[in-house]
Structures are given as C-alpha cells and as structure tokens.
Amino acid sequence: MVPRECKLTNLSFRQRRGVFLYNSASQRQLARGGRTVEDRYPFSEVEARWQRKWSEANIYRVHTDPDRPKYYCLEMFPYPSGALHMGHLRVYTIGDVIARVKRRQGFNVLHPMGWDAFGLPAENAAMQHGTHPADWTEKNIANMKRQLLMLGTSYDWDREVTSCLPDYYHWTQWLFLHLYHRGLVARKKAEVNWCPQCQTVLANEQVEGGRCWRCDTAVVAKELEQWFFRITEYADRLLEDLQDLDWPERVKVMQENWIGRSEGAEIDFMLEKVGQPLRVFTTRPDTLFGATYMVLAPEHPLVPELATGGPYEEDVRRFIANMKNQSEEERTGAEKLGVPTGAYAVNPLNGERIPVWVANYVLMSYGTGAIMAVPAHDERDLEFARKYYLPVRVVISPPGAELKAEDLEEAYTGPGLMINSGQFNGLAWDEGKERVIEYAEQQGFGTRKINYRLRDWLVSRQRYWGAPIPIVYCSACGIVPVPEKDLPVTLPRDVHFEVGGPSPLTRSQEFIETTCPQCGEPARRETDTMDTFVCSSWYFLRYCSPHETEGPMAVADTSYWMPVDQYIGGIEHAILHLLYARFFMKVLYDSGLVPCPEPFASLLTQGMVVKGGAKMSKSKGNIVSPDEIIARYGADTARLFILFAAPPERDLEWSDRGVQGAYRFLNRLWRLANIIQGLEDSGQLPGEAEEGLQRARHRTIKKVTSDFTERYNFNTAISAVMELVNEMYGYLDQVTEKHKQTLTDILETVLLLLAPVTPHLAEEIWQRLGHKTSIHEQDWPTFNPEYVREEEVTVVIQVNGKIRDKLVAPVDLGAEQLQEMALASEKVRKHLAGKQLQKVITVPGKLVNVVVK
RNA sequence: GCCGGGAUGUCGGAACUGGUAGACGAAAUGGACUUAAAAUCCAUCGGGGAAUCUCUCCGUGCGGGUUCGAGUCCCGCUCCCGGCACCA
Numbered sequence: 001m002v003p004r005e006c007k008l009t010n011l012s013f014r015q016r017r018g019v020f021l022y023n024s025a026s027q028r029q030l031a032r033g034g035r036t037v038e039d040r041y042p043f044s045e046v047e048a049r050w051q052r053k054w055s056e057a058n059i060y061r062v063h064t065d066p067d068r069p070k071y072y073c074l075e076m077f078p079y080p081s082g083a084l085h086m087g088h089l090r091v092y093t094i095g096d097v098i099a100r101v102k103r104r105q106g107f108n109v110l111h112p113m114g115w116d117a118f119g120l121p122a123e124n125a126a127m128q129h130g131t132h133p134a135d136w137t138e139k140n141i142a143n144m145k146r147q148l149l150m151l152g153t154s155y156d157w158d159r160e161v162t163s164c165l166p167d168y169y170h171w172t173q174w175l176f177l178h179l180y181h182r183g184l185v186a187r188k189k190a191e192v193n194w195c196p197q198c199q200t201v202l203a204n205e206q207v208e209g210g211r212c213w214r215c216d217t218a219v220v221a222k223e224l225e226q227w228f229f230r231i232t233e234y235a236d237r238l239l240e241d242l243q244d245l246d247w248p249e250r251v252k253v254m255q256e257n258w259i260g261r262s263e264g265a266e267i268d269f270m271l272e273k274v275g276q277p278l279r280v281f282t283t284r285p286d287t288l289f290g291a292t293y294m295v296l297a298p299e300h301p302l303v304p305e306l307a308t309g310g311p312y313e314e315d316v317r318r319f320i321a322n323m324k325n326q327s328e329e330e331r332t333g334a335e336k337l338g339v340p341t342g343a344y345a346v347n348p349l350n351g352e353r354i355p356v357w358v359a360n361y362v363l364m365s366y367g368t369g370a371i372m373a374v375p376a377h378d379e380r381d382l383e384f385a386r387k388y389y390l391p392v393r394v395v396i397s398p399p400g401a402e403l404k405a406e407d408l409e410e411a412y413t414g415p416g417l418m419i420n421s422g423q424f425n426g427l428a429w430d431e432g433k434e435r436v437i438e439y440a441e442q443q444g445f446g447t448r449k450i451n452y453r454l455r456d457w458l459v460s461r462q463r464y465w466g467a468p469i470p471i472v473y474c475s476a477c478g479i480v481p482v483p484e485k486d487l488p489v490t491l492p493r494d495v496h497f498e499v500g501g502p503s504p505l506t507r508s509q510e511f512i513e514t515t516c517p518q519c520g521e522p523a524r525r526e527t528d529t530m531d532t533f534v535c536s537s538w539y540f541l542r543y544c545s546p547h548e549t550e551g552p553m554a555v556a557d558t559s560y561w562m563p564v565d566q567y568i569g570g571i572e573h574a575i576l577h578l579l580y581a582r583f584f585m586k587v588l589y590d591s592g593l594v595p596c597p598e599p600f601a602s603l604l605t606q607g608m609v610v611k612g613g614a615k616m617s618k619s620k621g622n623i624v625s626p627d628e629i630i631a632r633y634g635a636d637t638a639r640l641f642i643l644f645a646a647p648p649e650r651d652l653e654w655s656d657r658g659v660q661g662a663y664r665f666l667n668r669l670w671r672l673a674n675i676i677q678g679l680e681d682s683g684q685l686p687g688e689a690e691e692g693l694q695r696a697r698h699r700t701i702k703k704v705t706s707d708f709t710e711r712y713n714f715n716t717a718i719s720a721v722m723e724l725v726n727e728m729y730g731y732l733d734q735v736t737e738k739h740k741q742t743l744t745d746i747l748e749t750v751l752l753l754l755a756p757v758t759p760h761l762a763e764e765i766w767q768r769l770g771h772k773t774s775i776h777e778q779d780w781p782t783f784n785p786e787y788v789r790e791e792e793v794t795v796v797i798q799v800n801g802k803i804r805d806k807l808v809a810p811v812d813l814g815a816e817q818l819q820e821m822a823l824a825s826e827k828v829r830k831h832l833a834g835k836q837l838q839k840v841i842t843v844p845g846k847l848v849n850v851v852v853k
Numbered sequence: 854g855c856c857g858g859g860a861u862g863u864c865g866g867a868a869c870u871g872g873u874a875g876a877c878g879a880a881a882u883g884g885a886c887u888u889a890a891a892a893u894c895c896a897u898c899g900g901g902g903a904a905u906c907u908c909u910c911c912g913u914g915c916g917g918g919u920u921c922g923a924g925u926c927c928c929g930c931u932c933c934c935g936g937c938a939c940c941a
Contacts, residue, residue, distance in 0.1 A: 209937095248857095248858095253936085362939085366941075367940075646865065664893095668893095721877095726877090846872055
C-alpha cells in the first residue's frame with residue numbers, strides 16, 4: 001500500500017501563459033506526470049486484493065426473496081473450450097455491468113454462471129491427446145473460471161452449474177422422460193443429416209448451407225431411426241409468442257422464417273389409373289384452374305404404382321435411383337429435372353386431365369410431397385414447364401395489364417382478378433382463395449391447411465460425451481423408458497476412444513447391458529446421447545434452484561426468478577439455442593413447472609470482436625488474448641475499453657491504442673483522486689464555479705443512468721463520465737481557491753457511476769476516501785431535477801435556417817423577448833438588410849429562425 | 854431473388870422527440886517539461902475561400918421531395934454486412 005499523505009498538499013494548478021506554479025520539486029514532477037509512486041495505479045495488486053475481499057465477503061450471493069423485486073440477468077454460458085476469448089470478455093462484461101447497476105438500484109439480482117460442458121471437442125481432444133473428456137473439460141473449466149474471476153465479474157458462484165456432471169444431466173434425462181410422457185418424444189425413421197467428420201447426425205438447425213455448423217463438413221443424407229422432440233407441435237405458439245418479446249427485430253424475423261408458417265389448402269386430385277386421390281398442398285387455391293400438370297417427389301409412395309406398366313416405367317425407375325443418392329441439400333440448387341409417369345390426374349374443379357410428373361424440385365419432407373404446378377403463377381413451375389414444354393395458363397389477371405401465356409417471361413405472383421376460372425371468374429385473388437377452399441370443403445375434395453417449414457428436433461447423437469438418452473430396449477417389452485428412480489443413467493468413465501470410430505458407448509458392455517425395468521429380463525441400453533442443445537435448453541432454470549434434489553427445479557424458485565429479465569449472447573444462436581429453449585419453456589409451462597411461457601423477456605445480441613475488420617481467429621493470426629491484456633493493463637482497463645469502443649450490438653474493432661486510451665483515463669482518474677485528497681480546504685463557501693460542477697454532476701448522473709438502464713449505450717455513458725472528469729480538471733486548472741468538499745462529492749459520484757464498469761479501481765479509491773462499506777453495496781446515485789435544469793442556455797439564431805448568431809439567455813425566456821433579442825443582433829441584421837421579413841419561428845430555450853425573402 | 858441491418862472527419866463512434874453535425878476517445882501536428890525518450894500537461898484538429906483570432910461557402914453514400922429548418926421524415930437508387938433461399 002502506498003502512504004496516503006504522500007502528495008500534493010497545497011498544490012495550486014494555476015496556469016499563466018503555460019507556466020505552472022508549484023510548491024516543491026516533487027509536486028512539480030507529479031503534476032506534469034513524472035513517475036512517482038502514485039502516478040499510475042497499481043492495478044494488479046488492487047484487483048487481486050479486492051477480488052479476494054469480495055469473494056470472502058460473498059457479496060454477490062443471492063436468495064429467493066419474494067418480498068424484494070427480482071432481476072434475472074443472464075449471459076449465455078460458455079462451452080469450456082480452454083480459455084476465454086475476447087467475445088467472451090465482451091459478453092460477460094456487458095452482463096456484469098447490467099447486474100451491478102440493477103443490484104445498486106435495489107433489485108435482488110440473480111447473476112449466475114455455468115458451463116455448457118458436454119460436446120464434441122472434448123471427445124476429439126481425448127482422441128488427439130489421450131486425455132479423458134471429463135479431465136479435459138474440468139481443466140478448461142478451472143482455467144476459464146480463473147479468467148472470469150480475474151475479470152472481476154459479480155457471479156453468485158454457489159449457483160454454478162456444469163452440464164456434464166451427473167447432478168445436472170440427471171435432470172436433463174428427467175426432462176427427456178418428462179417430454180416422453182407428454183408424448184413429445186418420438187422415435188422415427190427418417191432421412192437425417194449425417195456429418196461424416198463428427199460421426200453423428202445433426203438437427204436441421206445445425207446444418208448451415210448443407211454443412212455441419214461445427215466443422216463445416218458437407219453433411220450427407222442417411223436413413224436412420226432416431227429420437228426426435230416434437231417441436232413442431234409448438235410451431236404456432238413459438239411463432240405467436242415472438243410478438244411480445246423485447247428482442248432484436250432481426251432475431252425475431254429469423255425465427256419467424258425458420259418456423260415458416262404458410263397458410264393454404266390441401267386438395268385432392270383423383271388419379272385416373274389407380275382410382276385414388278393424390279393430395280397436394282398449395283398456398284394458392286385461387287390458381288387451381290391454372291394447374292397444368294402435377295409433380296411428385298421422387299420418394300412419394302405412389303410413384304412406383306403410377307409408373308408401373310406405363311410407357312415411362314424404365315425412365316422413372318432410373319430417375320428415382322439417381323435421386324436416391326442425393327440429399328435434399330444437393331437437390332436444391334441443382335437444375336430442375338423430371339420425368340413424366342405416364343399417369344393422369346383430374347382437376348377437381350374443372351374435370352381437366354393433367355399429366356403427373358416426378359421431379360427433383362419437390363421435396364417429400366414438406367407438405368404432402370406432391371404439388372399441383374401452376375406455371376403462370378409460380379416461378380419454379382414456370383421454369384420447369386418451359387424446360388419440358390408443358391402448357392402455361394394464366395388465371396390471375398393483374399390490374400391494368402393483360403398477360404399472355406406464350407410470352408410470359410416470369411411467373412406473375414402478384415395480386416389480381418381470377419380469369420379462366422369458371423364460376424370464380426372476376427373474384428379478387430385473396431377472396432378467391434377463400435371461396436375455392438370453401439367450395440373444396442363443401443364438395444369434399446379439400447381442406448384448409450397450415451404447413452410449417454420447421455421440422456421436429458432430432459436429438460440423438462452417436463457420440464460419447466453427452467447425456468445418455470434414458471431408454472432401454474427389451475426384446476420382450478420393446479422400448480422402455482428408464483424409471484425416474486433409476487436416474488441418472490451414468491456415463492461410464494472407462495471407455496475406449498478411437499479416431500473416426502463409432503461412439504465408445506456402443507462397445508461398452510458395462511454400459512449397454514442392463515435389465516428391463518418392466519420385466520427384469522436382460523436388456524440393452526440406448527447408446528446414443530442427447531444433443532448438447534438439450535442441456536442448454538433449461539440451464540437458466542437450474543440456476544434458480546441449483547441444489548434441488550427432488551427435481552430439475554423448484555417451482556417456488558422458478559416462479560420467483562423466471563423469466564430471465566435480460567439475456568445476453570451472440571447472434572449465432574438466433575435460431576438454435578433460442579428456439580430450443582423457448583420450446584422447453586413452453587412445455588414446462590404447460591406442466592406448471594414454470595410461471596411463464598417464454599424464458600427470455602429481453603434479449604441483447606452483442607456484436608463480434610474483430611481486428612483489422614476480421615473476426616479474431618487462429619488462422620488469421622489476429623487474436624488478442626484476454627490474459628495478456630489483463631496482465632498488461634488490468635481487468636478494469638479491459639472492461640472499460642470493451643464498453644467504450646462501440647455500442648454492444650455492433651461489431652467491436654479491437655484497437656491497442658484504444659486500450660491504452662482507456663488505461664490512460666483510469667490513471668487520470670487515479671491522479672485526480674490523489675490531487676483532491678491532497679488538497680486543503682479553502683474554507684470558503686461554494687460559489688459559482690462549484691455550482692457549475694454540481695450541475696455537471698447531476699447532468700451526468702441522469703445521462704449515465706439512462707444509458708446504463710434504458711439504452712445499454714455504455715459507450716456514451718462512459719464518455720459522459722469522462723466529460724465530468726475533464727470538467728473537474730478544468731476547475732482545478734482555473735480556480736485558485738479550490739473547494740475540497742465539492743470536489744470530493746463529485747469524485748464520489750464519478751466512482752459510484754463508474755463502479756459497474758471498473759469495479760476494482762472504483763472500490764479502491766472509494767475506500768481510500770474513508771468509506772468502510774463496499775461501493776458495490778451503495779445505492780445508485782439519483783439526480784436532482786432542479787440541478788439538471790439549466791438556467792441559462794445558448795439560443796441559436798438562424799436566418800433562413802442558417803446559423804448567424806448565438807446568444808445566452810435564461811432558459812425560460814419567453815418567445816417574444818427571444819425574438820426581440822434575435823432581431824436586435826447585429827449579425828442577424830446584416831443578413832436581413834434589403835430583405836422582406838416573412839416570419840419568425842421561435843422555439844424557447846432552443847432557437848429563433850428568422851425567415852426573410 | 855426475399856428478409857433484416859448499415860453507410861457521419863484520418864479511425865472507433867456521438868447527435869435520445871426534426872432544431873448548434875462531429876460529444877468522448879484514438880491518431881496527427883505544434884508547444885511546455887526533459888540531456889533525450891517515454892509519461893504528463895496545454896493548444897490545434899471536416900473541406901474550401903477570404904488573408905486569419907473573425908467572416909463566408911460547402912459538407913452526414915447518391916438523386917429527388919416534405920419542412921421555417923433534415924444525419925434524423927417520405928420516394929427512388931448505389932454499395933457493404935448478416936440471415937434465408939426450389940418449403941409449393
């Protein structure tokens with residue numbers, strides 16, 4: 001510790017023509033920044049000391065307390081990859097500031113941290129380095145926790161959850177069974193996405209442009225029997241409830257698109273040959289008269305039957321064989337290809353016979369796997385029709401134009417009136433849609449239907465490092481869920497890993513061999529584990545009652561804490577995690593285990609940290625390590641820079657210069673505190689200069705409070721505090737008789753406002769000022785509106801909208817006087833000379849605009 | 854192609870409800886201090902003119918419009934970033 005009395009008594013910062021007057025050599029050196037002991041703050045000692053003290057005092061511990069208003073502030077928990085990167089630093093700093101401000105505003109703040117600890121990298125590390133995934137994960141967690149502590153974050157570590165530990169995945173398994181018993185788990189044989197690199201299947205959401213989201217390997221289609229969560233049952237609610245969420249518009253839109261609701265109808269076309277109907281889904285029943293052919297997906301069950309015995313039997317067989325080798329992903333984007341089946345269907349509205357084709361552009365997995373093609377009004381159908389010389393018939397006529405089928409260059413998908421449509425002619429398309437559906441329902445050849453793009457969530461993974469799916473296969477009883485009392489199904493530790501090989505669980509006899517919970521006979525365990533997104537779909541609930549042993553959570557706790565008031569994380573989870581978590585929450589809401597159907601009331605998606613315009617990555621060699629920055633400048637500097645450099649939603653360009661600037665500011669504040677403490681009170685009453693400082697103080701409190709709590713614009717909040725510090729320096733520079741009390745008051749305000757951002761330095765100076773309790777337990781400062789209200793303002797005088805003069809006037813000066821003053825201004829009169837006065841616009845307290853001609 | 858977001862000094866970014874464009878920081882330049890450098894402190898810092906301590910013109914991606922007044926609102930474009938993309 002540095003002796004407090006060391007500096008600056010009686011220092012007078014008088015500046016005359018660039019000459020400072022000092023009382024002693026050492027003061028002179030200090031004032032111009034020569035390095036003395038107190039010149040730069042000893043951040044590493046200060047930060048370590050306070051981290052220890054806060055941890056000993058357990059000041060961030062919270063409890064369920066229905067008598068107090070709660071606030072749940074949550075950042076997405078990290079995957080323990082080994083070390084924090086700058087993106088982590090950013091998200092955890094943002095969350096920490098919000099939590100700290102809310103706490104000081106009187107809320108009971110839940111701010112927990114944990115680890116999304118299952119996942120493939122641990123298993124890959126096991127194979128590459130011969131470590132066990134559990135050990136590898138544990139080591140990484142220890143390191144990342146150390147980093148989080150060094151960052152000065154305010155988590156309640158008693159609530160730490162680690163998803164790979166049995167006392168957590170016990171409840172992940174419990175939830176699987178809960179869904180199972182609610183009929184929301186299905187075992188289905190389906191064409192699924194297989195990643196050859198990861199040696200496992202993937203959910204639809206985890207395939208990006210045909211590639212694995214994790215390793216970027218092209219996925220291949222495989223027909224497998226797998227476990228699914230029936231998220232599609234919740235499609236409508238997932239869509240509807242988006243409306244009320246305080247989330248970024250683009251995230252909502254992404255989810256909306258992903259769910260992809262489309263309204264239309266299913267229509268039956270009678271197949272001539274087989275005498276049974278072919279059901280299609282269409283969103284355009286109004287174009288039914290324009291259907292000139294039908295298309296089936298290659299996998300459609302009716303295809304073989306339709307082709308058999310016809311002239312194209314061989315062609316169809318070959319076409320289907322070709323398509324079999326292609327995934328949906330490969331087919332989409334490929335050229336449209338098809339063959340006629342030789343069969344015909346009958347249009348239920350006009351009795352017309354139209355040919356039935358098989359083509360690659362119709363997918364079995366959507367709708368009914370069959371469509372009616374209306375080339376005049378559908379882009380894709382037109383492309384196909386032109387290629388294979390199929391007829392085109394216009395049935396919607398756009399206002400003020402006439403379409404000719406022959407020279408139609410692109411399909412007309414806009415609004416218009418129905419034509420060539422028998423009894424529906426003349427109807428507007430939207431009304432026509434309704435009428436056709438009504439008619440179809442009446443006649444019994446169709447029904448109203450809503451389809452979704454969303455597919456069920458495939459949760460099986462053929463990997464070891466995940467929560468085992470709690471299912472047993474019995475030769476007598478079939479599929480049997482593991483009873484609750486037998487949970488958790490523990491992952492065996494002693495297994496053998498093999499590069500590129502199957503999951504070690506499939507060869508662990510110890511794990512596989514069990515007895516049937518129903519009949520007691522020998523049975524076999526499911527060897528697949530759950531998608532790690534299952535673990536992360538409910539962790540925010542576990543934080544509410546992390547030590548609960550009777551269930552995944554206690555209703556008393558979830559009903560107090562949920563929903564999360566502020567959730568913070570990266571945009572990359574816009575669909576994946578955020579959709580799954582919402583689904584889980586709705587299921588649990590229906591079970592009465594949580595008080596609300598949505599988990600995250602408000603979402604903040606922070607931007608990336610980039611350097612040289614590119615995302616930090618090993619391959620680009622532009623990584624800045626958090627450890628290095630903290631060692632060099634301290635956590636407070638890192639936090640300050642990260643918040644100051646850009647608003648949270650935007651990408652943040654890392655700048656070493658900017659970090660130094662943040663560091664410089666903290667030292668500037670440190671020196672200011674030393675200067676103020678070293679002052680002797682002049683003993684005078686506060687005067688005008690002090691009054692000015694007080695106004696600045698209250699203005700700053702107002703600005704910082706709203707920036708921190710309403711807008712989350714930390715950068716402008718910090719710049720406001722910087723301005724206040726600059727004003728204090730200005731005061732020291734200009735005022736001979738310094739008022740120590742005023743300066744101390746204002747310094748304390750600066751500390752109180754900055755404490756969420758730079759918790760260590762703020763605490764250090766705070767306690768050096770003589771306070772005995774932590775700054776982080778002080779009430780958030782409030783401002784006095786009287787002080788915020790300016791008495792005098794600069795009023796801008798414009799002539800024809802151009803600024804010609806400015807004058808200082810009392811804030812409440814009436815419009816008439818302002819006008820008078822404006823017209824009296826010489827500068828203004830210069831611009832009025834020889835012109836005709838038209839009118840004068842006056843905004844009291846702001847401006848006067850004189851309009852002349 | 855569709856949907857979303859963006860474009861402001863040399864750079865990161867301010868300007869919250871239409872009312873002083875460029876806060877704050879970085880860089881740069883000049884000065885003070887120093888044997889010197891770093892650090893610190895002070896000053897300047899969008900562009901062009903006057904010939905300079907004041908005034909003037911231009912200026913928020915481009916072109917129009919509304920308004921006394923537009924970075925902000927409206928219409929039409931350009932470019933950049935992100936997401937989705939045979940979903941019938």
